[in-house]
Amino acid sequence: MSKRRFLSALPWLGGPWARGSLALLLLVSLILIVMDRADPENSPFLPLKRTMTDVTMPVMSVVSAPFRGAQVLGQWVADNWKAASRVHQLEEENRKLLQWRDLALSLHEKMKVYEQFLKVPASPVPVVVTARVVADPGGTFVRARLINAGRHQGIAEGQAVLGYEGMIGRIMIAGKRSARVLLLTDLNSRVPVLIDGSDVHAILAGDNSDFPALLYLPRNAELVSGARIITSGDGGVLPRGLPIGTLLQRRDGSWRAALFAKGDTVDFAQVLSLPPLPAPEDETENSPPAPMAVTDNGEGQ
């Protein structure tokens, strides 16, 4: 009886056919969720997601154009409003950076000599792909961005994505001409990190808040608020040393990361494409030898 009353409240659904389709679609939704979340890394929808990013990217570029225009205009007004103080600040920064440049160049020379002396294999040079952020497809539960470069530009899943000031995330899905970036703040983001100047390793885990948590910190680690956090390179997916943020201690004693680059506001992103390092068991007798430190005249040591 109650079932009949409930169904009578849905007369506009168009009869039993539509009501049946509603139940069927609810069931299909449930099946889709289970299939997608059973093994998110190998979701059966990954190819479809890749295609969708490619298909929607041009549309998103068009739709986001007016917002981008308004944003550029607003930024122009804001920049001009405080132009004098900004110039002063930039001059100050430039003076400091010139000092840092001199120090970096002298350290670079010293490092090159040490590497030649110790015959350290040369690190692979990453290829940098710059792309525009065309969509903010995070929504309520996901922190992600859509960029207008994909596999055709050498982008692959897992690669690091940087903003102006530091790392903002990793490539989650790489389509042909577009890719989805999973931000460091996303619930599913896990990045191995290192506290600069110490030997403390941890996992930077996003939780959809602006300050991702640091998991698996050693118990007796001596940490200082404000210390730099960089990628550790553990796992071989991300290069070591990418700037991430600074250490921040909460009132409850837990450690968080204050990110250098806010992925939410990045308009252009740089994707670091590193050649994959083969595992020893995968290397054959005919594999090319590992690159050695290169001298100034280009000869391997």
Add this chain to the structure above:
Amino acid sequence: MRTSSMTARIGIVAWLGLPAMVSVLGLLIYVAPVHVFGRSVPMPLFPLMALFFWSMARPQLMPPLAVFLIGLLQDFLTGGPVGLWAMAYLLTFTVMATQRETFAGRGQFALIVGFVLAVLCAFGFAWIIARISLGPGVVTGRFFTEAGLSILVFPLVGRLFGGLQRMTSQARRLSVHHAMTRRL
């Protein structure tokens, strides 16, 4: 003669396709990156507004399959679990179907109250599904902002939808009239 037949077809297609077109456009605006003074601005959930408006105003133009497909497109565009918003919208749609007599055709205020209920349902169902599928770390900060913004802008957007609906209804009536007169 051929022109009037074409106009008639366009009128009917516009009337039939308007809810779906508006929902998809609203979804694209929802995922567009909008920054104000260097901060990302949460957007109102425009597709929910479209789904709610047409399920109240012209339910025959918003069948369950359209609701499912719009939800599924949102899942693919936002990169969330596939099926999350599809299911949340379908459940909201079912709840609102049982309450249509209460909110539809009773003026603007009743429609806004109905939309508040729809927002609570949609975000509530989405949160429950996200919590089950993504784990306990799902935070609610942006969640409340988006829900609040959606409620805040609905009176304005609802009027816009109403205007569009009237325009396409008029176009459809005219096209049907043309077709009838042509037969006579």
